[in-house]
Amino acid sequence: MKTFEPELDRLKAIGRYRSLNLPSGIDFSSNDYLGLSKHPALRQTAIEALQGGIEVGASASRLLRGHRQAHEDLERFAAIYFARPRTLFFANGYQANFALITALVKREDVVVYDALCHASMRDGLHMTRCRAIKARHNDLNAFEDALKEGRAAGGNVWLLVESVYSMDGDVAPLRELLLLVEKHDALMIVDEAHGTGVSGLTGRGETEGLDSERLIVLHTCGKALGVAGALVCASEPVISYLVNAARPFIYSTAPMPLQAVLVKRALEIVRDEPQRREQLLALKTLAAKRMPGIAINSQIVPIVVGEDRAAVALATALQASGFDIRAIRPPTVPEGTARLRLSLHVGLSRGDLTAFTDTLSRLLPERLCV
Ligand SMILES: Cc1ncc(COP(=O)(O)O)c(C=O)c1O
Known part of the structure; x- marks a missing residue:
């Protein structure tokens, strides 16, 4: 049996060993951008939902007995809120990105992705075994060259980006990228993890005001929204396809109904404050x-x-x-x-x-x- 100590020692030697540390000191590192994780109205909503008898767990997959009114209410509200045809709620952003990419991208497709895309997108991409082209960060020429190359291959061509990059804080040129996507008959997935609640005219993200059938947007709910989860926003057939084919959605217990109630309330707070x-x-x-x-x-x-x-x-x-x-x-x-x-x-x-x-x-x- 091989043990893990030598690898841990190696990580220590090169300064890359990670350990868990409880918060201490003034917070300069959380993603609670709007302070919603401590918002009194959200706490009150949780108390009232519990007192009203909401179950603590959903106890099954959404496709079995785990589907609840709270999930439906959130998804309906979020579709109107983000002005997208439909939305689908996941337990967290990692799972949603992974689910989205592994379900939608086929082996014969080509994916063009920004060099700084999040691990959850890359991990999904790895599973698809499709051809993946890494484009230089935020470089429109690099994206266009890669899209042209992908188009020659025959399957769907995808473009994966973040809206606000998680470790650099810079913003993708989404409008220009969407034009390229239209021009080259591609599809685009935008991870709004750090844009949701914060960016756009009213906090609906950097994709606020962008409208296209080719656009799929992921809003995470554990950062500025202060709760946990993710909402995938897309056309009706894309969402139906995810319900039928996204393995992390199908083979996993539904998110806690309380989580859905709180995310809906958090969206209302972003709108109202x-x-x-x-x-x-x-x-x-x-x-x-x-x-x-x-x-x-x-x-x-x-x-x-x-x-x-x-x-x-x-x-x-x-x-x-x-x-x-x-x-x-x-x-x-x-x-x-x-x-x-x-x-x-x-x-x-x-x-x-x-x-x-x-x-x-x-x-x-x-x-x-x-
Ligand atoms: C860009 C980006 N996408 C996705 C995720 C995953 O979201 P979650 O924390 O909800 O799993 C993160 C979180 O680290 C992120 O920064």
Whole structure:
């Protein structure tokens, strides 16, 4: 029998060993961008649903006895909310991306994906055994060349992107990409994990206002929505096909009905409390002022350090000063780009952010901060 210790020792030796740490210090790393995970109205909704007798678990797959009114209510509400023909609720974003790609992409298809796409998309892609072309991050020419190449092959051609990139915080040129998709008769999957609730005119994501039958959008519910889950938004036949063919949907117990109730309430809060997005925008403006050496395109601010151990050392020093920020290392990010991923959220005060950037500028040799 081979044991796992040598591999763990190797990870330790190269500074890539991971361990679980409870939150401690001021939160600069969660994805609770709008502070909804602690919102009193959401807590109250949970209490009322439980007092009203909602079951704790669904106790079967959606296709068997696990389908509940709460799932249906959420999916109907979300279809109207995101202005898409239909939606399908999953327990989390990883499962939804994996399900979507493994069900829809066939072996004879070609998938063009952004070099920085999330692991859940890549893992699904790997399972399909189709031809996959990695396009340079956010490079429209690279995407167009790859789409042309894919079109020559005969099957469906897919384009996979995130809207707001999880580790870089920059935004995909979705409008231009959709034009390319139309031009080359392709289909597009957009992972809105970090755009949902935050981006777009009213928080419906970067895809807000984009309309096409070729577009499939994934909204996750565990980040800005503060709960857990994911909503796949697509045309009626695509959703029906997922219900019939997406193995993670079919062969898994349905998400807790309570989870669906809370996600629906979270969407209502995003709709009714635009001041949360305004507050986040103000923090972003302050962050840009305090860290002029870093390109800040969203609530996710990458502080790229380079070497793994240096990133860990910087995170440790900041943690010792009371800031909860974590080092992100390969394979989550490309080799040589280990970083701190600073996450802005409405739970931070202007004072918190100023104290953080003051400390960062003392610790970092480069002049990233004022
Ligand atoms: C871009 C992206 N897609 C999908 C996911 C997975 O979502 P969830 O956390 O709901 O499983 C994440 C979360 O890390 C993400 O950052």
